[in-house]
Amino acid sequence: MKYAVALLVVLAVYAYLAYSVASLGGVDGLPDGPGYISDEVWYVTSARNILHDFFKTPASSPYYTTTWPCVSNATVVKTYKEIDAVTVVGNVTCYVRRGFPYPDKEGILTYYNLEHPPLAKYVIALMEVVRDEPIFWRAPSVALGAGTLLLVYLTARRLTGRLWALVTTTLMLFDSTFRAMAGIAMLDIYLAFFTALLTYFYVAGRDLATGAALGLAVSVKYSGAFPIFGLAYLYAKKSLWKFVAVVLMATSVFLLVNMPMAAQLGLQRWLHEVLAAFAWHTTSRPEGPIASTPLDWLIMRNSFALYLNPNIYAGGTPAYLLALIYAIYKRDDVSVLYISTYGGYWIVYALGNRTLYSFYTVHFSPIAHILLAQLLASVAKPWRTVS
Template sequence: MDKKLLNINYIFYTALGIIIVIYTYFTVKTFAPVQGYIGDEVWYPTAAYNYLKLIFHITPPMYFPYSNEAGIQTYLNLSHPPLAKYIMDIFILFLGYSPIAWRLGSWIIGDLLVIAGFFYARYIVGNDIIGNLAGLMTAIILVSDPNLWLLHGIAMLDIYVAFFSFMSLFFLIRKRILLASIFLGLAFASKEPSFVLVIPFLYYLGELEKKPLKRVIYGLGIPASIYLLASVPLMVYYGGIINWFILKYQHMVAWDITNGHIALTAVSQISTPWGWFLNIHPFYMGYNFYANVNPVIMFLWLGLTPIAFIMKNLKMIMTTMFAWTEWLGFTLVYFLGNHTLFSFYVTDFAPFLDSYVVISLFMIARYTLLKNKNINIESKNIPDIKIVKENNETEQKEKN
């Protein structure tokens, strides 16, 4: 990397740092003063505290009372995997049971997600001024996403799925297969909407690794092992893997494909995967917080998806397909019988669609610029063109 490009990178790193500082400031300013349970915080932080109390026999001080839900003092949230609750527990151990303690993990994850979005977009578009601009714009779109904003500010599970699954794809397209597999397992251990990502993950893994055994190990074995490892304390608590598995089926599988998350009469709270495109019935979390969806970004994602296939850019294809796979997963759940879906589920795949919109627009701009200038894409004399050529060569090597 030449000195000029390095200096340019530092300028963009500084801009990214300023965005993170501002984002963190407004996060703390908005969510720290709320001394109460926001949305489904009535379930997850309490379950996290019960992990400590009932499973690990540790009782940090409670500076805030339990929520008022029935049976909450022994509730362990078997409907969802445990990893996010473990992360909440780290902060509860040091700070005691309080709103700031159980939200800190989400705040940190939200900042990390914005940073990851910058480097993800820059990696695909190119390590030049255009790529840095794409990275910075991706960071801006991520911090402006109303769904991510709310879900990163409170103690729910979806922001963890968003971050770990996004990092999984990031490392996958960089051919860091082991890390990609580990992060996919961490997403599995956070919440079950990530399970469907094994399909595009295995597809792209097939482009990188030709040995079937390795594809099975990295695509299925390691992620499943991480999920099971995270569940070991629960297995011990419930008397073994068989009892845990039976309870898991009853609480997770049956729960996910049936109504029951909320009364069907609560029409204003329930939404559909296709309704998310129009921000129909954004979920109300209380304290004047709504899990809104940005229809402009949603429709741009829909309209720009063919661009990845037209350009035959596998990295772009995988970015949009990771998002579509989760969206289709929710759609399948709806048709299997669960008609109580919520708008905040968009957070699970928001990093993919947000980054894809920016990446595709910048790639269109790059190719349009080249065409208008009548520049030969194979030229080695212009830095921007060289990057395009190298990206194309990389794509060809991946296919071979």
């Protein structure tokens, strides 16, 4: 009972921290009002565009982004420099998009973010149907962050017992990247949740569920596939047919999630976009935010600035390095999954993408903290034996 109460306290503290980020004002939304945080400018808007163009459903909002000839008895609330449009509230005779005012970015009204699969954008779009406002976009991130903590606890409890599971779940609150990404409508907290789910199912011996979780992770970002290297190694020692089943399940889930996109774009263009995405992910971006290498992530260098005043950085935690050292030493199943997931970013880096960012670390943060529980348990075991 005491562990359940303590876990609830941890989740309550987490909820406060995540909501503190989710309630920040943001920029480039309403003039002198709420707006977008960091790369929400790409994901929230592409979700709104997918909602309108692919699912033929407008967002729930009093705002319309339209052109001047369509403005009737309406009040202009935002004008743009980079796009030929205005955002109004009131009556319009026609409109390009309904929803929260767009950021002032060229091409934003037709941007679908096809560099990444659509699952997280579906969820954000669903929230835009409920209400297209910042706190609604970010609510799923807050919920998935809580789910990630719970999965870390449940997986670590299975491996080490309740005490160290609770300790390491608490320590995850000190991961500045996790705290920040759990309050922002970006893709990476979704990726963290499904990777934690994959780890939980694998440790529980549920092969098809592991494959489904892998497929869901890949349906958020293609980097969600990085655990496949570790899974291939682990299942090679168990059963080739189980690995085939995992891959087939993951592929089926990925294709199912992408069916609306393929139906709307056409199969040929969809396949072209998937291949183009792989090329995009192995190519460096233009100069912009501070980039970092996977080595930087281990020593918390070159952190990505997510918000200024208050200053919020994806600074990480020493757990990443400790977990890697322990994983190399231990080489058990969770260690292999961690090395595989972290190592996937080195592969991308080696293939030519030098503009990686520190907020990517939230992807493997759950596995790192599960390993941290194992490390703490192994260190404490001799002392408990002596006492």
